[in-house]
Amino acid sequence: MLVEYLVSALMMFSMSDAQLELQEVFAESNSQALLPCDCNTSSSAPIIWTKDKQGTVWRQERSGLQFWGSRWLQRSGQQRVGCPRCQLVGGDCGLRISGVREQDGGLYTCKFQSGRRLVTRSLVLRVIKVSFSPAVPVAGVHVSINCTVTPEPQGATVQWRLNNGPFVPSSAPCPLTSRWNVEEKASARLAGYWTCVVAGRSARGRASAALTVRGIVRPSQDGAKVYAAVGSAATLPCVFSRDLNPAQPAWYKLKPGSVWKAAFQSLPSSSSSSSPASQPAWDQSVHLQELVLEDAGTYRCAGIVEGNSLSRQMQLVVAKIDCSAAPKKTIALTCQLTDASEVTRYQWVRVTYDLSGMREVEPIQQGRSLRVSEMSREDGGEWVCRFYGARGLLGNVTQSVTSQLDHVSGSAGVAYTAAVVLGVTALLFLLILILAQTYKNHRRRKRNFQFITLETILHAKFNEQEAREQSPAKKGKGASNLSH
Structure with missing residues (x-):
């Protein structure tokens, strides 16, 4: 040994x-x-x-x-x-x-x-290490993302990647290639996995770390869309990080075409915000009941956290099914959205229920519009329009077949009744005009006949008077002849 x-x-x-x-x-x-x-x-x-x-x-x-x-x-x-x-x-x-x-x-x-x-x-x-200062920043404050190598190499280069993609800082047009730290204003854009790739003289290495930015975590960024159907309820999310208690939380609805706070208007009367008794302070979501088309638009929630004003903007998209009469005794159903910019395709499905209450879904066709035969009234069920986007199913809107057909039939019946009433009214008015004209002509003829009779009587009286005046003169002349 x-x-x-x-x-x-x-x-x-x-x-x-x-x-x-x-x-x-x-x-x-x-x-x-x-x-x-x-x-x-x-x-x-x-x-x-x-x-x-x-x-x-x-x-x-x-x-x-x-x-x-x-x-x-x-x-x-x-x-x-x-x-x-x-x-x-x-x-x-x-x-x-x-x-x-x-x-x-x-x-x-x-x-x-x-x-x-x-x-x-x-x-x-x-040894490569990625660290953050502060470790868990609040949105709006400055954060430093650091890459340290122990011992530090001479002449090495470094590249930053965020969520498996190249990172482009807000102050530079191209990715960083030589800086060992990144100084940025904390926002949802910076949240995720940061990777520092170091290239030395004879080898390469990398290290990663996850950065969490405290603030409004849902929706994660501005411009998110919330889809809901007419008559249904909808929730507009505004969820802060769990350890945050936002001060002065508020909701606004942005007027169309406006971007400033002065252009905000109050929320719909059907809205109700989360109460502290039922929801934690970090959840400031608002709930809308029985939506109408006018509820669609842009909404914004806001709050103050550690002296920084945080806000998030989102859009409520309302969907409905339009119904109209079509040829050959069919009904045209059309899926309508207040904003269909994200929709890539539509799908119509039929939902029926058997005697035991089991729900059966039958895909019918693709497309924004669908024609339904009036014979479907006997089968009952519901028609559902599903709309999809790049990330999958966005939402759906449902309508009962019977109610749609009744609506169209009722509208057609009302239109037919109105046409009949209008025709009868016009006919009666024409008859009244004819009767009035006939009565006027009758009165005119009667008045003319009265004038002719009176003239005849006056003329006869004038002739009698003239005959009486001539009779004495004839008698006097005959008497004088006799005296001679």
């Missing part, structure tokens, strides 16, 4: 035939690192791993016994370092380090005896 210790000591301090081969190994903090060492020796050869200024990390004697440095032992008695393949013949003496820490970074040396020669191989372990 004494001879083996002397051999080990000789391996540590003898550098006459050592060969120095320096390389870089990158490892993420709290991960596992493997330091390579091609020893090309038998399983019985002594091997020793050391770290600069910290002494022995791990060693194996010729007998196969293993020893660990005191700095590498955990309180549980388990070792963080080891050589999994050192007991095998194959030339692999790589050192594995579990739970890598920043202080593990530095210069490592692997020494082994190959025949009569003492071989030394050295390498540098660089």
Whole structure:
């Protein structure tokens, strides 16, 4: 045993035939690192791993016994370092380090005896870590995203990635390539997994960490759409982080075409906000009952957190089914939305219920409009218009077939009755005009007849009077003739 210790000591301090081969190994903090060492020796050869200024990390004697440095032992008695393949013949003496820490970074040396020669191989372990300051920022404050490498490499480059995509800072038109830290104003855009990719002289490494931004977590960003059907209820979400208690929470409805607070109007009368008794303070969602088309529009919730004013804007889209008469005794059903910009396709399904109340769904056709035969009145059931977007099902609107047909039939009946009444009224008015004209002509003829009779009577009286006046004159003339 004494001879083996002397051999080990000789391996540590003898550098006459050592060969120095320096390389870089990158490892993420709290991960596992493997330091390579091609020893090309038998399983019985002594091997020793050391770290600069910290002494022995791990060693194996010729007998196969293993020893660990005191700095590498955990309180549980388990070792963080080891050589999994050192007991095998194959030339692999790589050192594995579990739970890598920043202080593990530095210069490592692997020494082994190959025949009569003492071989030394050295390498540098660089530990990468991503951190945030403050660790969990509130939206609106400045946050620093830092990438540290221990020990720091010379001439290395760094690239930042956010959620598996290149990060473009708000103050620069292109991705960062040489900055070890990012200074930004915390917002939902920065939330997610940050990755720092470091390229050294002979190797590359990366480290990631998740950044959580406290504030309004649902909806996660402005412009979210909430879909609901006419007559149904809808919830406009406004959920803050669980540890936040927003001050002065408020809701507004934005007037169409306006962006300023002065253009806000009050919420619909059917709305009701969450009360503190039933909802936690961080949930400021508002509920709308029995929606109408006029409820559609842009809404905004707001609150003050740690002196910062936070707000989130969303759009309520209301859907309904329009019904109209179509040729060949059919009814046309059309799916209408106040904003269909996100809709990529429509699907009509028929929902029926059997005697036991079981619900059966039957897909009918694709498209925004559907024609339904009046014979469907006997079958009953409901027609459902489902509308989809890029992220899947957006919503649906349901209408009973019977009620739709009754509505159209009732409208047609009212229109027919109105036409009949209008025709009868026009006919009666025409008859009244004819009767009035006939009566007027009769009166005119009667008046003319009266005038003719009166003229005849006056003319007869005038003739009689003239005859009486001429009669005495004739009698006087005859008497004078007799006297002569």
